């Protein structure tokens with residue numbers, strides 16, 4: 001896409017601007033976020049602002065700090081003092097991760113983290129129970145409103161399983177399933193909370209070509225039909241160049257480029273990082 | 279062709295007794311314990327009553343260990359708290375008011391739940407092993423506490439006799455503690471807590487407990503309030519164990535710290551492991567079978583030599599090792615496999 005020839009030799013200054021949306025007003029954003037683990041600086045002074053309905057991809061080599069940034073956004077880690085995280089225009093820096101999830105921030109895991117001793121249906125039902133659950137007495141008596149809530153939850157879960165073509169696997173134990181199916185279960189689990197923003201951590205890693213194709217299809221549909229804001233970490237540049245609205249390149253914890261994917265992948269600095277590593 | 283299971287409504291899918299065979303078993307099986315006293319009396323009836331009482335405590339342990347996955351070694355302490363509280367309330371009333379046996383037992387359960395929550399709070403920061411150690415400390419503190427005569431102003435006396443003649447609720451429905459009354463009170467309470475356990479297991483709350491057990495980090499990120507739910511499991515389990523303690527005190531008619539030692543904790547672990555962690559029916563089966571074997575063994579050992587009964591703990595040790603080696607999921611799972619095998623017999627696939 002990049003038209004002028006200089007951009008392939010000189011770094012494109014347009015890709016070195018700050019966040020497109022001010023983090024304070026974004027659907028999801030962070031400001032001046034740094035995270036150190038002992039001597040390692042995993043995330044280094046990062047500010048991001050994501051707009052409603054956007055599809056952002058975060059790319060970068062191994063150990064660039066992608067997962068750590070996600071963990072800070074959803075509250076699994078606290079940023080070092082001075083950093084701030086915003087969700088729907090509110091400062092949520094001190095809000096626990098389970099509360100952020102309830103406010104519409106969903107995520108999947110690079111390492112899956114499924115509930116291994118349950119079957120597929122249970123995995124998804126469990127998370128759905130967070131959204132709507134009977135009170136203690138109703139749960140213990142399993143009668144009246146409690147029972148009705150369970151039935152409604154089951155119905156919603158069935159819709160999601162159906163949507164992700166997981167219906168036939170609903171009674172399968174997690175351990176025996178192929179990776180592609182397990183990644184879809186992880187996705188289903190995050191969807192039943194009906195998130196506004198979904199964080200995907202290498203949802204395609206380790207998948208076969210067909211499985212990747214299926215996954216991209218589901219995610220694209222969700223983005224279009226549900227107007228879901230997506231933040232997708234991806235190792236593989238090619239996978240996300242076509243589908244995402246904006247791309248963000250991390251290296252050694254810092255953002256080295258951000259902007260339209262077409263421009264970003266043409267950027268000489270980005271290319272150097274990638275050809276140097278991959 | 280739809281094979282395997284096929285449900286027509288959400289309601290039937292979540293029913294406790296989903297299959298016709300299960301319903302038939304319920305209709306045929308449920309009257310048995312209610313009619314049993316016609317055929318069984320004396321020592322055996324009393325033993326069965328004790329099975330029901332311990333079953334409540336083991337179901338409580340099942341909530342904490344089987345559902346939430348926390349190793350709590352203070353079974354004796356929670357039962358002691360329930361028993362001493364019940365005894366004191368029956369003797370002096372609650373703020374001077376005689377509330378009767380069942381409410382007294384429930385208040386005893388609340389005391390145990392409260393202590394369980396206090397010892398569950400560290401589970402927010404520390405994991406499994408440390409909770410095991412801190413609750414083991416609770417067990418020893420409890421044994422010291424109830425053995426300490428100087429603390430009589432709190433616990434009301436190291437050894438206490440519980441009056442048999444009490445109102446069931448307030449001063450109404452006076453009972454005198456006959457074998458038959460004890461049997462039915464214990465049976466009804468046990469069934470009540472079994473039903474509560476089953477409901478807990480199939481409701482969202484039970485699922486959440488199991489999810490935390492499986493992967494608490496993921497559970498938190500997915501919107502589950504891990505801390506609150508862990509404490510809830512401690513509270514529900516502690517309550518049930520405390521209720522069992524209060525009922526046990528009334529059943530014996532006399533309480534002493536000697537009943538509520540670490541041995542009791544281990545005994546309940548054996549029962550739960552034997553039946554299968556996390557399974558209500560398994561827990562009930564485990565309590566029943568282990569108690570019966572134990573009774574036979576005790577009789578046998580006594581016939582061999584007067585002091586041979588001290589070998590009993592060896593028997594528990596052997597059960598634990600055999601169960602863990604042969605079928606770690608307990609006898610219920612083993613029965614399920616046997617059923618599968620028989621259904622396919624004589625074909626090996």
Ligand SMILES: Nc1ncnc2c1ncn2[C@@H]1O[C@H](COP(=O)(O)OP(=O)(O)OP(=O)(O)O)[C@@H](O)[C@H]1O
Pocket residue numbers: 037040041042060061062063064065066067068069110235
């Ligand atoms: N909990 C932790 N404790 C210590 N160091 C950590 C921790 N989490 C991440 N790091 C370090 O921070 C850096 C960034 O890790 P991170 O997992 O965020 O990278 P990533 O971009 O997701 O890499 P990958 O593509 O391999 O998933 C690495 O050097 C890693 O070793």
Ligand SMILES: [Mg+2]
Pocket residue numbers: 066067068110
């Ligand atoms: Mg990562």
